[in-house]
Amino acid sequence: MSSLLQVKNVTKRFGGVVANRNVSFTIDEKDITGLIGPNGAGKSTLFNMVSAVFPPSEGEIWFENHKIDSLPSHKIAPMGISRTFQNLQVFKKMTVIENVMVGLHTRTTSSLAAAAFRFPRSRKEEKFIYENAMEVVNFVGLEDILEVDAGNLPLGKLRLLELARALATKPKLLLLDEIAAGLNHQETLEMSDLILKIRDQGVSIFVVEHDMDLVMKICDKIIVLDQGEKIAEGTPKAVQNNQRVIEAYLGASDEEELTV
Numbered sequence: 334m335s336s337l338l339q340v341k342n343v344t345k346r347f348g349g350v351v352a353n354r355n356v357s358f359t360i361d362e363k364d365i366t367g368l369i370g371p372n373g374a375g376k377s378t379l380f381n382m383v384s385a386v387f388p389p390s391e392g393e394i395w396f397e398n399h400k401i402d403s404l405p406s407h408k409i410a411p412m413g414i415s416r417t418f419q420n421l422q423v424f425k426k427m428t429v430i431e432n433v434m435v436g437l438h439t440r441t442t443s444s445l446a447a448a449a450f451r452f453p454r455s456r457k458e459e460k461f462i463y464e465n466a467m468e469v470v471n472f473v474g475l476e477d478i479l480e481v482d483a484g485n486l487p488l489g490k491l492r493l494l495e496l497a498r499a500l501a502t503k504p505k506l507l508l509l510d511e512i513a514a515g516l517n518h519q520e521t522l523e524m525s526d527l528i529l530k531i532r533d534q535g536v537s538i539f540v541v542e543h544d545m546d547l548v549m550k551i552c553d554k555i556i557v558l559d560q561g562e563k564i565a566e567g568t569p570k571a572v573q574n575n576q577r578v579i580e581a582y583l584g585a586s587d588e589e590e591l592t593v
């Protein structure tokens with residue numbers, strides 16, 4: 334079976350900073366793959382390249398036999414890749430359902446001008462968008478607060494909203510950048526159940542997460558970055574016992590110790 338995503342010898346430089354150095358790995362269909370490493374290891378940078386926020390300095394990224402590393406970011410969602418952001422990107426003055434619907438506008442073909450004048454084709458699209466948005470809002474359990482402005486929601490609900498928006502485009506590959514950051518124990522458990530449920534629907538998931546309990550529980554495979562380089566890859570158990578990984582985390586802050 335060919336892999337869903339292939340990252341081949343990817344390097345990213347920001348001026349003198351090498352955020353990723355010669356990183357290679359693959360993601361298989363229906364797997365949950367974890368990406369871990371101390372602060373500044375280059376995890377978000379890698380996500381930004383896979384979601385075409387910016388291109389690699391060197392190397393290639395392939396998704397389902399398409400080379401995607403030089404595509405503009407708006408071409409990525411229609412191909413089947415979507416993501417959440419470490420720093421939430423919700424519109425505070427829009428309601429829950431509006432936030433999810435905005436995410437879906439990228440998927441339809443009508444121009445914004447056509448949508449504003451509500452041409453017949455656009456009304457059909459609006460119905461399609463609304464129904465799709467309702468489906469994912471129900472799925473993540475936000476149906477009771479559809480009309481609440483995002484600005485009035487607590488963090489736990491905002492993370493669910495960010496997840497709903499990413500799911501609305503029906504991705505084949507979903508990237509979650511610290512989706513459980515700041516959540517309490519109960520919310521984290523609910524989030525991990527939700528992630529497993531998404532995978533059971535056939536979606537491949539790539540997660541960056543500092544919560545090691547969560548990572549070890551849900552991931553089929555884990556990739557470890559340290560100072561931009563891949564230092565280990567394997568099952569949660571293998572990675573947890575890997576000497577290089579233990580040393581990388583011992584060099585990091587207490588908060589990030591690899592204890593499970």
Ligand SMILES: Nc1ncnc2c1ncn2[C@@H]1O[C@H](COP(=O)(O)OP(=O)(O)OP(=O)(O)O)[C@@H](O)[C@H]1O
Nearest residue numbers: 347350351352370371372373374375376377378379
């Ligand atoms: N847009 C950018 N411009 C310049 N430098 C950047 C940019 N994005 C990331 N970097 C640098 O690249 C390195 C890796 O950062 P990155 O955000 O990818 O790490 P991370 O593993 O996601 O860290 P954290 O766990 O803190 O989120 C850091 O030195 C960071 O300062």
Ligand SMILES: [Mg+2]
Nearest residue numbers: 376377378419
């Ligand atoms: Mg990050």
